[in-house]
Amino acid sequence: MTMEWFKEVFNVVMLMSILTSAQTLIASVGLILATSSFISGLQIVKGTRTSVEGKIHRINGVIVITLYVILAARASVINGITWNILWWVLGMCVILLKLKIVRTKGRAFKYVSWLGGTLILIWLYLVYIHLPV
Amino acid sequence: MAHLVKIHAKSKMRLPLTTLFITAVFFAAGTPYAATLRVPEGHKTIQVAVDAAKAGDVIIVGAGAYTENIVIKKPLTLEAGKETKTPPVITAADKTKPVISIIETHGVTITGIAAGGSTEAGIYVWKSSDVTLKGNTVTGNMSGITLMKSANNSVSKNTAERNDNYGIYLEGSNGNTVEKNSLSSNYDKGLFISNSNGNTVAGNQANLNTWDGMRFWSSNKNVIKDNYTLRNTFGMVLSDSNDNELSGNTSLPNIFIIYPILLVYIGIIFYLVQKNILKFVHKG
Numbered sequence: 001m002t003m004e005w006f007k008e009v010f011n012v013v014m015l016m017s018i019l020t021s022a023q024t025l026i027a028s029v030g031l032i033l034a035t036s037s038f039i040s041g042l043q044i045v046k047g048t049r050t051s052v053e054g055k056i057h058r059i060n061g062v063i064v065i066t067l068y069v070i071l072a073a074r075a076s077v078i079n080g081i082t083w084n085i086l087w088w089v090l091g092m093c094v095i096l097l098k099l100k101i102v103r104t105k106g107r108a109f110k111y112v113s114w115l116g117g118t119l120i121l122i123w124l125y126l127v128y129i130h131l132p133v
Numbered sequence: 134m135a136h137l138v139k140i141h142a143k144s145k146m147r148l149p150l151t152t153l154f155i156t157a158v159f160f161a162a163g164t165p166y167a168a169t170l171r172v173p174e175g176h177k178t179i180q181v182a183v184d185a186a187k188a189g190d191v192i193i194v195g196a197g198a199y200t201e202n203i204v205i206k207k208p209l210t211l212e213a214g215k216e217t218k219t220p221p222v223i224t225a226a227d228k229t230k231p232v233i234s235i236i237e238t239h240g241v242t243i244t245g246i247a248a249g250g251s252t253e254a255g256i257y258v259w260k261s262s263d264v265t266l267k268g269n270t271v272t273g274n275m276s277g278i279t280l281m282k283s284a285n286n287s288v289s290k291n292t293a294e295r296n297d298n299y300g301i302y303l304e305g306s307n308g309n310t311v312e313k314n315s316l317s318s319n320y321d322k323g324l325f326i327s328n329s330n331g332n333t334v335a336g337n338q339a340n341l342n343t344w345d346g347m348r349f350w351s352s353n354k355n356v357i358k359d360n361y362t363l364r365n366t367f368g369m370v371l372s373d374s375n376d377n378e379l380s381g382n383t384s385l386p387n388i389f390i391i392y393p394i395l396l397v398y399i400g401i402i403f404y405l406v407q408k409n410i411l412k413f414v415h416k417g
Binding site: 028031032033034035036038039040051052053055056060120124127128131 | 392393396397399400401403404407408411412415
């Protein structure tokens with residue numbers, strides 16, 4: 001029964017070309033890591049930080065930003081330099097703004113979880129647009 | 134004297150040979166053969182080439198944009214030039230008429246053409262048979278390819294996308310073969326077969342259509358096999374239809390929404406796994 005279920009799931013994954021489309025794969029991994037990073041970030045903001053939360057947040061965050069840059073670069077190579085690149089730049093601005101607020105820890109720090117939520121939404125959108133037909 | 138006899142004998146030999154040669158030339162001239170007409174080099178527009186062509190001729194259309202409504206009423210071949218990577222794009226001059234109409238004829242072949250911008254159809258076949266439509270791209274029409282009261286035609290490897298109604302539409306058409314077409318992202322149905330019997334629908338992809346991937350209405354004895362209908366509102370719908378043979382078809386619902394939610398769920402699990410692994414490592 002379990003094997004059959006896994007086979008069905010695998011067939012669905014293959015039908016959606018998730019494993020054969022590099023962009024879909026990168027976007028999917030990005031959303032998984034961004035979610036993990038977001039939860040650990042929330043723990044840090046709430047003050048219920050354990051010793052490992054910071055590490056999870058930082059490691060996943062760095063990988064997620066790298067994946068974002070790879071996706072943006074691939075899109076630029078495949079589609080050429082179009083106005084769409086502005087959206088990629090805007091997304092990067094949100095990431096950098098969040099980093100800036102976290103590092104300065106000023107008055108805007110109370111909004112950092114909202115910015116983290118925005119980053120999750122960005123990744124949801126990236127997965128959505130990269131789903132192949 | 135002997136010399137004169139020799140000359141006479143030679144001329145006697147030549148006579149049948151000459152007759153044979155003249156007869157061969159005469160018959161060769163009378164034999165129908167396929168001429169090749171080129172657009173835009175030989176003829177300015179495709180319709181001019183179609184009008185100038187005789188039955189069985191081949192019209193090769195070079196890359197570029199054409200604004201025409203083409204009407205074909207004789208057997209001929211219309212194909213894209215092989216030297217170009219991009220297909221010739223034909224847009225309807227009169228939007229209320231099909232881009233290409235094949236009317237009451239047989240043996241027409243259309244390959245590698247892109248047709249769009251009609252509120253009727255990209256390629257419209259009316260009361261015709263033995264028509265082959267292969268490797269064409271029909272987008273932005275009311276229907277991509279329409280077969281009306283036409284029998285024994287072949288529609289294969291075409292791309293019919295983003296049409297207002299249907300990718301491919303068969304009405305009162307029997308014994309046709311519709312195979313290996315891509316019928317995706319149409320704003321109603323990918324394939325609509327109505328009042329049509331004994332057709333073979335095989336190996337088509339009808340994905341992401343707004344309503345049905347494939348709908349068979351009042352159509353009997355069709356062979357429907359190895360088709361994919363993914364992420365439509367309804368995958369494959371058969372109504373008022375009998376004795377159809379279905380095998381090896383695959384349907385999946387629209388998982389646009391489900392998939393990202395699944396990824397978020399995996400992300401939460403991944404966080405818990407990471408946390409426990411790191412805790413274990415730190416303890417060690």
